[in-house]
Every structure is written in structure tokens, then in C-alpha cells.
Amino acid sequence: MAGRLLLFLCVSVTLGHAHFPPGQRLKPRIQRDRRNIRPNIILILTDDQDLELGSMQAMNKTRRIMEEGGTSFSNAFVTTPMCCPSRSSMLTGKYVHNHNTYTNNENCSSPSWQRQHEPRTFGVYLNNTGYRTAFFGKYLNEYNGSYVPAGWREWLGLVKNSRFYNYTLSRNGVREKHGAQYPQDYLTDLITSESIRYFRSSKRIYPHRPVLMVLSHAAPHGPEDSAPQYSNAFPNASYNYAPNPDKHWIMRYTGAMRPIHMEFTNVLQRKRLQTLLSVDDSMEKLYNMLVETGELENTYIIYTSDHGYHIGQFGLVKGENVRIFTGSTGSNGSTGSTVLNIDLAPTILDIAGLDTPTDMDGKSILTLLDTDKPLLLLVIVYRQFCWTLCVCCVTVGPFCACTSANNNTYWCLRTINETHNFLFCEFATGFLEYFDLNTDPYQLINGVSSLDRTVLNQLHVQLMELRGCRGHKQCNPRTRSVEPGTTPTQLHSYTTTQAV
Numbered sequence: 493m494a495g496r497l498l499l500f501l502c503v504s505v506t507l508g509h510a511h512f513p514p515g516q517r518l519k520p521r522i523q524r525d526r527r528n529i530r531p532n533i534i535l536i537l538t539d540d541q542d543l544e545l546g547s548m549q550a551m552n553k554t555r556r557i558m559e560e561g562g563t564s565f566s567n568a569f570v571t572t573p574m575c576c577p578s579r580s581s582m583l584t585g586k587y588v589h590n591h592n593t594y595t596n597n598e599n600c601s602s603p604s605w606q607r608q609h610e611p612r613t614f615g616v617y618l619n620n621t622g623y624r625t626a627f628f629g630k631y632l633n634e635y636n637g638s639y640v641p642a643g644w645r646e647w648l649g650l651v652k653n654s655r656f657y658n659y660t661l662s663r664n665g666v667r668e669k670h671g672a673q674y675p676q677d678y679l680t681d682l683i684t685s686e687s688i689r690y691f692r693s694s695k696r697i698y699p700h701r702p703v704l705m706v707l708s709h710a711a712p713h714g715p716e717d718s719a720p721q722y723s724n725a726f727p728n729a730s731y732n733y734a735p736n737p738d739k740h741w742i743m744r745y746t747g748a749m750r751p752i753h754m755e756f757t758n759v760l761q762r763k764r765l766q767t768l769l770s771v772d773d774s775m776e777k778l779y780n781m782l783v784e785t786g787e788l789e790n791t792y793i794i795y796t797s798d799h800g801y802h803i804g805q806f807g808l809v810k811g812e813n814v815r816i817f818t819g820s821t822g823s824n825g826s827t828g829s830t831v832l833n834i835d836l837a838p839t840i841l842d843i844a845g846l847d848t849p850t851d852m853d854g855k856s857i858l859t860l861l862d863t864d865k866p867l868l869l870l871v872i873v874y875r876q877f878c879w880t881l882c883v884c885c886v887t888v889g890p891f892c893a894c895t896s897a898n899n900n901t902y903w904c905l906r907t908i909n910e911t912h913n914f915l916f917c918e919f920a921t922g923f924l925e926y927f928d929l930n931t932d933p934y935q936l937i938n939g940v941s942s943l944d945r946t947v948l949n950q951l952h953v954q955l956m957e958l959r960g961c962r963g964h965k966q967c968n969p970r971t972r973s974v975e976p977g978t979t980p981t982q983l984h985s986y987t988t989t990q991a992v
């Protein structure tokens with residue numbers, strides 16, 4: 493099955509409220525008494541972690557901690573599958589069209605970002621209400637270490653993009669260079685030890701002050717340097733499915749991977765998993781620290797990634813995802829409610845007892861859990877520069893597929909409810925894609941030609957509205973009917989298409 497998956501992008505989000513003796517499973521807390529002491533919040537963020545390739549299955553300690561006391565979301569998505577845009581969305585609770593960080597360079601940690609959006613991150617809001625806030629690790633790709641972002645009392649930010657050795661940190665505004673010695677320089681271990689030290693120290697000095705910590709790991713991002721003890725772990729794994737003549741231009745001109753590509757992806761996957769073992773160790777140390785300090789019962793742990801990753805799906809060797817896949821995996825504590833990266837900030841504020849600011853586009857996950865009403869609509873806005881696949885430089889109609897990043901600009905509408913589960917995408921070139929994931933979960937058949945024009949128009953209107961929405965009231969509309977009028981079976985007209 494795994495070998496037939498399409499491109500995917502997924503984020504495993506787990507809310508852990510782990511106050512349980514070993515071996516005893518408790519349901520996550522969904523009702524909180526805000527009159528009592530406010531809870532600690534710890535966000536664990538990985539970089540480019542896949543879900544469907546099995547990375548969470550490699551993290552036994554993390555799974556045990558989160559599954560026993562938490563909730564995992566099987567329908568968790570990032571709204572823009574790229575590092576800096578997604579991280580900017582997580583920090584602000586806003587869609588990319590409202591924070592305007594479209595790529596890893598464009599407006600990433602820019603003066604405009606610092607002026608307009610950085611003062612409105614969840615760190616700022618919680619800091620202003622008395623939380624002891626601390627950030628450790630990768631921030632935004634273009635962060636240059638010249639300043640400490642607003643909202644963080646303790647700051648250990650990685651300068652520029654993910655690395656495991658030979659990197660520079662900004663320690664509360666002072667640049668600190670690190671070498672290549674294990675364990676003192678290995679970033680995953682450093683983030684772990686520094687965050688645990690901060691938490692202990694904060695509780696010792698301010699025992700009644702809640703703590704917000706972000707542990708932002710480089711793993712499993714390149715250069716995929718594992719800790720020495722894990723350098724021989726894990727067998728091979730890869731995916732390979734191509735060609736795809738009914739997909740957009742990149743997919744049409746991509747063939748199946750050749751053996752040399754398979755060798756590469758197998759090595760890559762192994763190395764990525766190896767780096768995650770140190771994150772797994774980090775989770776265990778963090779958990780044990782919370783037990784020792786007596787803070788476990790009053791701490792929310794959130795585990796997620798800035799976006800997903802594909803290796804080999806549909807013949808694409810590797811890269812950040814260009815489409816979001818709806819996962820169906822999950823633990824006993826899983827929920828199918830749809831959650832987004834823009835929901836992270838409102839959720840953290842909600843845990844702290846704060847209402848969602850009007851300009852945040854996301855909504856609290858706690859609200860979803862309380863009401864058990866699934867969020868039904870989301871829009872994915874994504875723009876990508878020409879990438880490695882473009883070296884073939886084919887000409888598609890009036891477009892040179894290699895030279896125009898606009899060829900790969902698209903917007904998608906994803907709808908999940910009791911009756912529908914589909915993805916509708918409009919590319920800047922005018923190309924349309926539609927996949928009914930109830931009948932075609934791996935997005936093998938582009939069903940747009942089978943749709944009634946009325947339905948197409950409805951989908952287009954919904955997508956256009958969400959592309960320009962501002963604030964959580966506009967960006968979280970109740971789902972309107974997308975029933976195809978007099979042809980109610982139209983959406984399922986290709987139910988007999990085979991699963992390849």
C-alpha cells in the first residue's frame with residue numbers, strides 16, 4: 493500500500509496531557525478549569541518529518557508518551573508545505589496570504605515580518621500574560637541572529653537553516669559558534685539539555701509561573717547527521733509510482749525512479765530516521781523531567797512538524813511536499829477532526845486561557861475537541877520555485893516549465909465531512925485537479941472532468957473566498973453544500989476506478 497501513495501504532506505499533531513501512571517491510559521483533558529494555575533505548554537517541532545513513510549513508527553518512546561496520554565490527529569495539515577511559510581503560519585496563526593511569507597526567502601524573517609507579524613506571535617501573547625517563554629533551536633530560515641524576536645524571555649535561536657554541527661546560535665542576542673564534537677555540539681542534544689535546564693530553573697525561581705517552551709529540532713532535515721550511536725539503525729524504505737499523465741505538468745513529465753535513485757532514497761530515509769532517534773531520546777528526557785519536577789499533570793505537550801516530506805512517491809525522488817495527504821493512521825486516542833498549522837497559535841492561546849485574536853485565521857483545537865465538531869474546510873496556498881525536477885526543461889504549451897515558478901503555483905480546497913472527502917486544486921496555469929479521497933485515497937485518478945459544471949463553479953467560488961479570507965471568522969466558514977444539484981452521484985462517478 494505504501495508504495496502507491498501519492499505525494500503527501502502531513503503533520504502529526506499530538507496533544508499530550510499525560511497525567512497517568514505507567515501502563516494506564518487516560519483520555520485527554522478537554523475541559524479545563526481556568527481558575528486554577530495555568531498549564532505549562534511545550535511545543536516540540538521537527539523539520540520536514542514525514543508521516544506516511546513511517547517516521548513516527550520509528551519513535552517508540554515518543555509514541556508511548558503521546559499515545560498513552562494524548563490525542564493524535566489523523567487529519568492534520570499544514571496550509572503551505574514549505575519551511576518558512578509554514579513556520580510563520582504556526583507562529584502567527586495566519587494563512588500565508590495574510591503574513592505574506594511565500595517562500596523560504598521572500599519576506600522570511602524580513603524587516604517587514606519583524607515589524608508587522610513578529611509582535612503578534614503566540615510567544616508574545618503568552619509572555620504578556622505572565623508565561624515564562626523560551627525558544628530553543630531553528631526559528632525561521634533567514635533568521636540571522638542579529639536580534640531576539642519579541643516574546644521570548646529565553647532565546648537560543650539557530651542562525652539560518654537546519655544543521656546538526658558547525659552552526660551558530662543566538663543566545664539571548666549573543667552569537668555562539670559550535671563545532672562538530674559529539675555530544676556537546678550536537679544540536680538535538682543541546683536543545684534538549686538547555687530546555688530542561690531552563691524549565692527546572694524557572695520552576696525553582698518562579699514555582700507558580702507557567703512555562704511556554706518551543707523545542708525546534710533540525711531533525712530529520714538535511715544534512716541528516718545522526719548521533720554516532722544511531723548511525724547504523726533502520727532498514728531501507730522507499731516509494732515509486734510513475735508516470736502520471738492526468739496530473740499537472742511536473743507529474744506528467746516525471747518517470748519512475750531508476751535504481752540509482754532508489755539507492756539514494758533508501759540511504760536518505762535511513763539517515764532521516766536515525767536523526768529522529770535523538771529526538772525520541774529528547775522526548776523521554778523531557779517527560780522524565782516533568783515527572784521529577786511534579787509538573788507533568790499540568791503540562792501540555794504538542795508534537796508536530798513544520799511540514800511533511802516525500803521520498804519517491806510518484807517517482808519524485810525527494811522534497812518538500814506539493815500536496816497534502818490525508819493520513820488515516822493514528823493511535824487509539826486519535827481523532828479525525830481536521831486541524832491545521834494555523835490552529836496551533838489559537839490553541840496555545842486557548843490553553844493559556846486567552847481568546848483568539850480577531851486577526852488570527854486559525855481556530856483552537858481545544859474548541860474542536862470540546863464540541864466534537866470537525867473543521868470542514870481548509871485552503872492550501874502554495875507557491876514554489878523551480879526545483880530539481882525542472883532540469884528536464886520541457887515546454888508545455890506557452891510555458892517553459894523550467895523557468896517560471898508560476899507554473900507550479902496552486903491553490904487547493906480540501907473538504908472533509910461525513911459525506912465528502914475530496915481535494916480540489918486550481919493551478920496558476922488554469923489546470924484543475926479533483927480527487928475523491930473516499931474512493932481514490934492515493935489520488936491516482938484526476939476526476940475533474942467528471943464533475944458537473946455547477947459543482948466546479950461552487951468549488952471555485954469557495955476557493956476564491958478562502959484565498960482572500962482574513963481572520964478566523966472569515967477563514968472558518970461552515971461548510972456549504974457541494975452537492976452536485978440534480979446529479980448527486982456525480983462526485984462518485986468514478987468509484988469503480990481501480991486502486992493501483
Ligand SMILES: [Ca+2]
Binds near residue numbers: 539540
Ligand atoms: Ca521544514
